[in-house]
Amino acid sequence: MSLLFQPLELQNHTLKNRMVVSPMCQYSAENGFATNWHLVHLGQFAIGKAGLIMQEATAVVPEGRITYGDLGLWNDAQIPALKNIVDFVHSQGSLIGIQLAHAGRKASTNKPWINRNQFLPEHENGWQTVGVSTLPYHQKDHPPVALTKQNIQEIIQAFKQSAQRAVTAGYNVVELHAAHGYLIHQFFSPLINNRSDEYGGSFENRIRFLLEIVEQVQQVLTNQSLWVRISATDWAEGGWTCFESVKLAHILKQKNVEVIDVSTGGAVAHQQIPEHENYQVPFANRIKTETNMITGAVGLITHAKQAEAILQKKEADFVSIARGFLQNPHLVYDFANELNVAIDWAPQYERGKESF
Ligand code: FNR
Numbered sequence: 001m002s003l004l005f006q007p008l009e010l011q012n013h014t015l016k017n018r019m020v021v022s023p024m025c026q027y028s029a030e031n032g033f034a035t036n037w038h039l040v041h042l043g044q045f046a047i048g049k050a051g052l053i054m055q056e057a058t059a060v061v062p063e064g065r066i067t068y069g070d071l072g073l074w075n076d077a078q079i080p081a082l083k084n085i086v087d088f089v090h091s092q093g094s095l096i097g098i099q100l101a102h103a104g105r106k107a108s109t110n111k112p113w114i115n116r117n118q119f120l121p122e123h124e125n126g127w128q129t130v131g132v133s134t135l136p137y138h139q140k141d142h143p144p145v146a147l148t149k150q151n152i153q154e155i156i157q158a159f160k161q162s163a164q165r166a167v168t169a170g171y172n173v174v175e176l177h178a179a180h181g182y183l184i185h186q187f188f189s190p191l192i193n194n195r196s197d198e199y200g201g202s203f204e205n206r207i208r209f210l211l212e213i214v215e216q217v218q219q220v221l222t223n224q225s226l227w228v229r230i231s232a233t234d235w236a237e238g239g240w241t242c243f244e245s246v247k248l249a250h251i252l253k254q255k256n257v258e259v260i261d262v263s264t265g266g267a268v269a270h271q272q273i274p275e276h277e278n279y280q281v282p283f284a285n286r287i288k289t290e291t292n293m294i295t296g297a298v299g300l301i302t303h304a305k306q307a308e309a310i311l312q313k314k315e316a317d318f319v320s321i322a323r324g325f326l327q328n329p330h331l332v333y334d335f336a337n338e339l340n341v342a343i344d345w346a347p348q349y350e351r352g353k354e355s356f
Helices: 036-047 075-093 147-168 183-188 208-220 242-254 282-291 304-312 321-328 331-338 347-353
Strands: 019-021 052-059 095-101 175-180 225-231 259-263 294-299 317-323
Touching: 019 095, 019 225, 019 331, 036 052, 036 075, 052 208, 052 321, 052 331, 075 147, 095 147, 095 225, 147 175, 147 208, 147 259, 175 183, 175 208, 175 259, 183 208, 225 242, 242 259, 242 282, 282 294, 304 317, 304 331, 317 321, 321 331
Parallel strands: 019 052, 019 317, 052 095, 095 175, 175 225, 225 259, 259 294, 294 317
Antiparallel strands: none
16 A cells, blocks of 8 residues: 555644655745745646645745745735735645745855856845854855844744744744755854854754744744754764754654654755765654654655655655656656556546546
8 A cells, every 4th residue: 555645644734645845946036925936836736736835945034035036924915925825725635834944154146047156245136144154155155244142033033923924824834944054054064153152062052043943933833833854964074964963853853843854965065965866865764763753755756666665664754856846746646646546636637537
């Protein structure tokens, strides 16, 4: 019996299958506001019956955007366009999550299809970046300004307020983006965090920023499931490790974080990532095994039998897929077909099952 098409029960929500659309920035927002692009882009995965769609990294403050085209939720006026998307996704029977993010020193860059360069603060599409320290990501980048303790508290409050708006918009899941070298991960990594105050140095100090965000965000959640996406390793000597990720997951579990969405990398430019099929799955597996938390595996999961095997081997509880869904928004239909599982398609598409 296929596990991929077994529902996944969370405390307050049920995913109808275990295929999750991994968050994917579209760089197509206007001043942080969602556009028709987002409705169509995310809506197609709901028509395609994904169990849950995780909306792209959505900035909690304007300077937390990777590019000037990122989505934001720093303003109540940004809620209605997102609610429209949420309502459509729900009308198709899928769940939807929002990934709340701050890019820190990796902010203020161009849209990737133009180039990935960072703008100088004075450029019309750029701004002064902030970070855990003054170390830039690339040597050539303009250095970030190191956050003061007051700035840190302001950002924590921004996460809380954005989470509150996400609740108003009706999301089922709030995911904190603590991966890929963005601000929360910048605090974790000893390769970036050289602070001497209570936010730097020891493991306890480096995770403090995330834990304070978790505590504040939990206060505004009603029935939403709180997830954290982490990079389980920096893939670089002296960086954040899987051992620390497991320790962190144990603590997050105590704080009612329900799911760890396990990615890797992104902290430093000199990382060495051995990218191959399932390359991140062992990290999800280790966190799941050692903490008994619900985990998601992501990264080069491209085939139905491959995804099914990950679940059968209990290496993760669900799979997140990004590029596969870009190539085929109805990947769930195809995976079900390949695994000989009968699923309902959107009724408007049912005739697509008929032969010509
Ligand atoms: C991504 N990824 C990503 N990750 C994340 O946590 N937040 C994000 O907003 C984005 N944005 C994004 C945009 C695009 C266009 C791609 C292709 C990827 C990473 C993504 O969620 C996933 O972890 C990786 O792509 C690996 O999974 P796949 O593509 O091998 O299935």
